Amino acid sequence: MRILALQSSIFRTGRLVPSVALAIISFLWLTSSSAWSANNYAFSDNQSKTTVEIVDKLTTRHYRNLPLDDELSVQYFDQLLDSLDPTKSYLLQTDIDEFSALRTQMDDLLRRGNLESGFKIFSRYNQRAESRLEWIISKLEDEKFLFDFTKDESLSIDPEQLSWQQDQKAADELWRKRLKSNVLSLKLAGKTQAEAKETLHRRYGNQLKRLQQQDSEDIFEALINALTMLYDPHTNYLSPRTRENFNISMSLSLEGIGAVLQSEDEHTKVVRLITAGPADKQGELKPADKIVAVGQGDDGELVDVVGWRLDEVVDLIRGPKNTVVRLSVIPADAVDDSVNKTIRINRGKVKLEEQAAKKAVIELTDGSELFKIGVIHVPAFYIDFEAYRRGDADFKSTTRDVYKLLAELDQEGIDGLILDLRNNGGGSLQEATTLTDLFIDPGPVVQIRQANQPISRHSRSRKPALYRGPMVVLINRLSASASEIFAGAIQDYQRGLVIGSQSFGKGTVQSLTPVYEGELKITESKFYRVSGDSTQHRGVVPDIALPSLVDPEDVGESTYDNALPWDKIHEVPHEKYFDFTGLISELTRRHEERASSDPDLIYLVDQVANLASIKDKSEISLNENARLAEQKAIEDKNLELINKRRTGKGQEPFADIEAFKSDSEKEEEQQASQSQDTIDVDNDALLQETGYILLDYMKLMNQRKSQQVANF
Structure with a gap:
């Protein structure tokens, strides 16, 4: 997953195939040859050496400390087949039975760098997929091949109910229904049956062409990533070609539409939008939307991209700034694939100044008194590293901007503060630490643990707090990484309340390391809060929950296979600023009472x-x-x-x-x-309700203080 950039995984017919590699464990047909070929595929001595080196790094340096043994071989085998053919569309049960012979032998083969079985299984899959795609294309070319949509038929879409087809006849019937579903979806979207067949002919023809163009480097990368992703979803192998493209993409990472995309089955899915990016400004594209077609300019043909590799979709979407790209998407809330929406976006570049924190003031009343609630929206944890390294006195950063905004809000006489981190995908750890420093006195902010190494607590608040008034932190499912570190610290210190929905759960750190050919991105450390709780997988759980349209089943670390689990280490001594005992339950009661009539x-x-x-x-x-x-x-x-x-x-x-x-x-x-420089406080129901919760919080705390003074 990354910002309109290449993914190190390989997308094949109908699937993201990082785990394709699991296939490496099939047949017992092993020879002493260091280079084997089938269907013009051949692995090289260099790829064998790279495999041995990657296995060594994974087993000695990865945070998970997962041994490559028989148990992992079984997982590798199962994940490969699921990743290679997730809808059980191409391979047959007879293939699976044949492959199963090497379930527990893959560990030994990988240690030796023997890729022969993997290439053979990939070849079998390729043969099945090519044959099936040719069958589909021949049906679509047949004018007499029409569907009767008056019949009462249905197609299972429950992944738990999928099974490998026993023979070719059963597979043909499954694909007849899938084609019928595809045609019906396009027909309901406004096409005739003939037009729908033509669209599908292009779609499957493109998939066949891509299948036939893959080479040894593609296969090797897919096979190895099947192994790396068993360790965690953020550990990936980048082949020399992918790494070169990745470098180019990263230099343009904020060019295009400003969206984080990933492959999911045969679709390209939106994970999140970059704040202040072109898509975010346009306002229609949403997380979990699926991109099905891309058009250039206002009049260019919408090119069907279902089944395309992620990097190929990215190439179509990315382009010069001030040009138009049109995206046909299946909205996240669509009833089925027939519901499409076309979105027009002006390409551009996300500028640092457009991601700057901004402020607003909400005026709320409790019926007798007017209160001013300050709002600071922090869209990202940014810093101008080049200016910082040059020693520029006025370099731009999140902390410096928030510092100025706090001073301005103080002049406006605010009674409390909302720090809005919704949709903040993270950024600089340094900025997360220094921002926390504005609200707490000196103390640790986050703990970082590497596998088999001492825990680091060097990320600390070092100065007296700038703002000591009442505050809450507002988060949602798209608040990730550095956002979770900040929110977790505020919650652990009981410096303020955390309100919203459970955050993303990205609590790991990766580094790039060279291997014999290419590079390995490997997870080597993990974030922990001062309470000892990990931010990984679970994220930050709010003190008071607000509803969210972002489904945690679609977005978040917990949606990834083999994500590192949540765990806990020793708490580090830290101050508790306020006593929330009995407070949160009363605040929740008042919130629910208000929400029931809002x-x-x-x-x-x-x-x-x-x-x-x-x-x-x-x-x-x-x-x-x-x-x-x-x-x-x-x-x-x-x-x-x-x-x-x-x-x-x-x-x-x-x-x-x-x-x-x-x-x-x-x-x-x-x-x-609307201007992106302002916060729309009037039309943001969640922000308004957060303000009322903060107002309740201030009043309850004042009542508690008054009682304590009276008792004294």
Whole structure:
């Protein structure tokens, strides 16, 4: 996962294949040859040497300290097959039975750098996939091959119910249904059946072409990444070619649309948006949206990219600034793949100054008194390293900007502070530490542990706190890494409350190390809070939870296979600033009472429940009328929920779904045109509610102090 850049994994027909390599454990057909070929594939002596070196580094330097043994061989085998053919579409049960012979032998083969079995299994998969794609293309070219969408058929979409097909006949029937589902989705999106077949012909033709163009370096990288990803999802092998492309991509990492993408099955999925990037400013692209087509300019053809490699999709999306790219996406809340939306984005570059922290003031009343709540939104933990290294006195950084904003808010006479870290994907550890320094007195901020090495506590707050007033930290699922370090420290010191939804859970550190050919990105250390809790996997759990439309099942560290687990080490002595005993339960009660009558918060909770019901499907109908009825029921439900909200706010309900859609488009255009330099406090229900929670917090703390004085 990275910002519109190459991924070290290889995408094949219908799947991200970092684990493709697990195939290395199949047949017993081993020879003494150091270079073997099949289907024009051959691994080299250099690749064998690289394998031996990578195995050594993984088993001696990776944080997980996972031995390469028979148990790992079994995991490797299973993950390979799942990664190579996740929907069980190409390989047959007979292939799996044949492959299983080497389940527990892969560890020995990898230590010796013997890649023969892996290349043979990859070859078998390639043969099956090529044959199947040719079958699909021949069907799509047949004018008589049409589907009857009046029949009551369904296709299972529950990954837990998938199984390898027993023979070719069963596989043909599965693919008939999948093609029917593809055609129906395109038909519901506005194409004729003939046009849908033409689109699918191009899609599968491109997949076949890519399959036939892969070479030994592609296969080797995929095979090795199948092993590295058993250690954790952030450990990857970069071949010389991938590393070269990666360097180019990183030099342009903030050029394009400013989105973090990853491959998921045959789609390119949005993980998060870069704050102040072109996509974020445009406002329509959302996390968990799936990109299905890319068009250049306002009139360029929308090129279907389903089944493409991630780097190829990135190449289409990236381009010169001030040019237009159009993305056809399946929204995260879509009922099925037939729901598409085209988004127009002006390419650009994320500028450091556009990611700068900004402030606002919310005025709230408890019915008798007016309070000023300061808000500082921190979109990233940034620092101008070049200016810093040059010794520039006025270099730009998160901490320096927040320092100035705090001084300005103090002049405005704020009563409390909200530090908004929503959608902050992290950045500089140094900045996370120095920002914490503005709110606590000298003390440790984070612990860092490397495998089999002493724990480092050098990241510390070193100066007296600048701001000592009441504060809360607002987070969500997209708050990650450095954001989690800051929020965790504020929570552990009981310096302020953490409000929102559970954060991302990225609590590991990677480094690049050269190997015989290419480089290995390896996880070598892990972050821990001063309480001893890891930020890994679990992230930061808020003291008071707010609803979120970002599904933790779709986004977050816990969604990755083999993510390092949460754990705990010794607590480091640290001060506790406030006693929250009994306070959080009362604050939660007051929040829930308020939320039960707030139309905006009720609507948000209703949306979350509605999305969950839409996604809770194990099969999809292949009957056109049934699908249309299902879509209408969802649209009617959405209209019902939005009208419930509007009625609660004293607004006129929408007459129909078209009026709702028209209003939504106008609202999105208005949001896109708004200045990015300001915080829209009036239309942010979660920010408003956080303000009221802070207000309750201040009042309860003042009551407690008054009681303590009276008792004294």
